[in-house]
Amino acid sequence: MGTPVWIAICVVALVVGVLCGHFLLSGGSGTATGSTTISESQLDSTIATYTYNGSSHAITAREVLEQNGSLDNQSNDDGTYNVPSADDILSYARNAVVLEDANSQNITVTDDVSQYAQSTLGTDDYATIGSNYGLDEDATKSLLHDAAVIKKLRDSVVTTTVPDQPTAPTAPSDGNQDTTSADYAQYIINLAGDEWDSANNTWASTDGTYYSALSTYSISNDSASYAAAEQAYYVAYSNYSTAASQASSEWTAYVNTLLSKTSIQISSLAV
Incomplete structure (x- = not known):
């Protein structure tokens, strides 16, 4: 499956960066059937459970699939859906853990979402942004809201000041370096x-x-x-x-600390 949409948005925005680190992976629950597809009626079935700070949270197939775009764009010709990959499940869980940490610190965004979209993507027209990823307007705004929250958390964690990326000088038309x-x-x-x-x-x-x-x-x-x-x-x-x-290393270390407190059990996935 492709890169999760919210990550794609954040890569464009050059904000969130790579959330590295590892979970404590526990074994499967034994419910995997070996099937690589699921029906629409199975979308809300639990395919993984992660535990963070002692609290367990179920992850459904729908939640993982929707991070890649609209369900309509992911359905197969026969109306089934591909079972989310392990990487996509882990990606979803990572994001959920980071957002849970932000929530525990009462980090919220309101107008920041519009400002974030405008500053990173050049527009806060959520319908236009979503059309590039096969998402509707509400889903796009929700993903950008989460990205803005993570940016705010990242800004509170990272102490290194990163200057603006410089633009190279315009070369002379004749190529003369001594101009x-x-x-x-x-x-x-x-x-x-x-x-x-x-x-x-x-x-x-x-x-x-x-x-x-x-x-x-x-x-x-x-x-x-x-x-x-x-x-x-x-x-x-x-x-x-x-x-x-340096800023990336600070953020990665912080996220890895969160993930070290997290375990995940994947019960059904395509291998």
Whole structure:
């Protein structure tokens, strides 16, 4: 089966990231029949049970399937549905555990859902967003609500500040790396921030990462080469990548702590 829709939405949004870690997996209940499909009447049957912080929760086939899109888009020609895979069941349970943790911390979102959709997907037209994933408007809003809750939880957990991902400077039309312009100078100054002293038209210090990378280039408030701007981009991207990796590690460690308190029993799935 494909990537769960809510994860697809969050990947587009570059927010949630990968929820790694493992559950304590217990054996099957013995109810598996070996069938790879289920009928419509079986959609609300329990296919797994997870236990988190001492409380058990049933997971139905319907719940797992709906994280991949509308049921209409997943039915087979004979009206049956493919049994959810183990990966999809585990994915659903992971998300449920994270949302339960957010709820225990009274993390809620209201207008944040619209803001989240607009900032990450460029629109809060839930019908339009859902059409890309085979979801109706209500289901899309529900998934985005959950994503906004998880983002809010993540923001409260992760202490590393991740800068905006830098955009590379525009290369000169003739490909000449030594081409200079005021735009390239401004590009570098914007990235360097307080490492550059605009009032004195020079570096503010000689111990910063931008100075270390650009000290051999001729740079002023009004002029710098494309080569220098490109080098500044590499520094900015390295800083961004390092911070993003650290933030991801913090979030992964937090989620893994939650999952270490969770066990799951899968009773019926396609192998």
